[in-house]
Amino acid sequence: MHVRHAIPLIVAVLALLVTVLPSAASGDTIANARNATAIYNDPTAALAGGYELLTDAAGLACIDQPGAGAMGVHFVKGALLQSGTLDPARPQALVYEPEPDGQMRLVALEYVVLQATWDANHHQPPTLFGETFMLSPAGNRFGLPAFYSLHAWVWKHNPTGTFQPWNPQVRCPDGVRAEQAGDAAGVEQDAPTAMEGM
Numbered sequence: 001m002h003v004r005h006a007i008p009l010i011v012a013v014l015a016l017l018v019t020v021l022p023s024a025a026s027g028d029t030i031a032n033a034r035n036a037t038a039i040y041n042d043p044t045a046a047l048a049g050g051y052e053l054l055t056d057a058a059g060l061a062c063i064d065q066p067g068a069g070a071m072g073v074h075f076v077k078g079a080l081l082q083s084g085t086l087d088p089a090r091p092q093a094l095v096y097e098p099e100p101d102g103q104m105r106l107v108a109l110e111y112v113v114l115q116a117t118w119d120a121n122h123h124q125p126p127t128l129f130g131e132t133f134m135l136s137p138a139g140n141r142f143g144l145p146a147f148y149s150l151h152a153w154v155w156k157h158n159p160t161g162t163f164q165p166w167n168p169q170v171r172c173p174d175g176v177r178a179e180q181a182g183d184a185a186g187v188e189q190d191a192p193t194a195m196e197g198m
């Protein structure tokens with residue numbers, strides 16, 4: 001009785017060690033990614049670290065997909081995108097959710113590599129944390145060449161999965177969408193009119 005119960009436990013522990021040890025050794029863990037990016041909970045640290053605001057081709061900063069949820073506002077570090085290297089501690093993008101009070105809250109990390117860069121040296125799509133990156137073909141909303149990306153929701157829970165691109169619990173408030181246009185115009189106008197002038 002005692003032994004019969006112990007064997008499955010030993011097998012389970014061994015399986016866990018085999019799963020965990022290689023990734024812990026290479027630093028390819030969510031815990032490492034979280035520790036390394038803790039400083040970016042302060043958005044000014046992201047700016048100081050070379051991350052810059054990304055807008056899509058339509059000029060929108062807060063990226064959402066009605067029906068699926070949102071990502072939020074991306075800050076991208078061009079040098080890391082150019083480098084073509086994928087390091088859990090150094091994500092190409094930091095994703096923030098605009099709070100109702102105007103604060104930016106760090107919610108996710110995004111790892112990005114251009115397909116041409118990656119495919120020149122690899123036969124398989126990139127992986128991190130045991131997850132395979134998603135391919136966004138050319139013609140995407142960011143106007144980027146085809147790229148591989150992986151979101152990691154390490155700072156805010158994503159009920160659809162830690163590595164899913166869209167989080168149904170993130171919202172892009174209408175006020176934030178129109179904010180830039182309104183600021184640029186300096187007067188109260190509706191967003192489309194203001195955008196035409198930019």
Ligand SMILES: [Cu+2]
Nearest residue numbers: 071074110151
């Ligand atoms: Cu994203």
